[in-house]
Amino acid sequence: MTKNTAFDFDALDLATLSDKPFEFELEHPGTGEGLGVFVSVVGAESETFQQYLRAAGDALRRKEFEAQRKGKPEEPLLLADEEETGLRAIAACVKGWRTVNGGGSDPVILIAGQRHEFSADNVLVLLRKFRWVRWQLNKATGTLGNYLGNSPAASASSPKPSSS
Numbered sequence: 001m002t003k004n005t006a007f008d009f010d011a012l013d014l015a016t017l018s019d020k021p022f023e024f025e026l027e028h029p030g031t032g033e034g035l036g037v038f039v040s041v042v043g044a045e046s047e048t049f050q051q052y053l054r055a056a057g058d059a060l061r062r063k064e065f066e067a068q069r070k071g072k073p074e075e076p077l078l079l080a081d082e083e084e085t086g087l088r089a090i091a092a093c094v095k096g097w098r099t100v101n102g103g104g105s106d107p108v109i110l111i112a113g114q115r116h117e118f119s120a121d122n123v124l125v126l127l128r129k130f131r132w133v134r135w136q137l138n139k140a141t142g143t144l145g146n147y148l149g150n151s152p153a154a155s156a157s158s159p160k161p162s163s164s
Contacts, residue, residue, distance in 0.1 A: 014144065015050065018043025021095045022146040029132035037109055040096040041140050043147045052092035056085055090134055091123040093141045 021040035028035060042048045060077075067074060097118050099106045108115045109122075111129065116122040127134050140146060 012148075014043070014045035014147065015047045018046035018144075018147040019048055020147065022140065024136075024140050024146070026133060026136055036100045038098050038100065039094060039137065039140075041093045041137060042095060043144065044093070044141045045144065045147070046093070049089070049093055049141070052089060056089070087124060087127045087134070090137050090141070091120060091127055094123045094137065 019042050021042055023038050023040045025034040026037045026039060027033060064074060097107070097109055099109055108117050109126070110116070111125065116125065127137070
């Protein structure tokens with residue numbers, strides 16, 4: 001049976017839906033057990049992330065343009081620079097973190113016994129040191145289903161294909 005109303009694509013505006021942070025628990029990379037550390041991230045489709053990509057791309061293009069204008073040879077993009085750009089891209093999606101211990105919630109994480117409150121710099125510290133955290137954050141930001149729950153269309157049943 002078909003609905004009488006047309007589908008409104010605004011219900012799946014991924015840029016808007018992905019801008020609402022999704023919180024998930026980091027898992028032990030070997031066992032999959034939850035660590036009691038929760039991270040809030042916006043999605044890869046979010047306007048926040050897209051703005052970061054545009055700014056990073058524009059900065060690279062400006063650098064290339066200035067080099068050409070000055071007649072300098074084009075410098076190769078070093079692997080370390082590319083990795084740093086990727087780290088910063090993931091970091092741009094992180095909007096907060098908290099730990100759960102003894103039934104309470106604390107807005108800090110521990111790295112080598114040191115307390116780290118949430119900040120852009122501390123996100124980079126975490127990502128530079130722990131690749132497995134990078135992988136989990138990258139997966140969470142890229143999984144559209146994490147953000148589709150923010151949609152009014154998420155609770156609606158999907159239409160069945162017509163057999164006629």
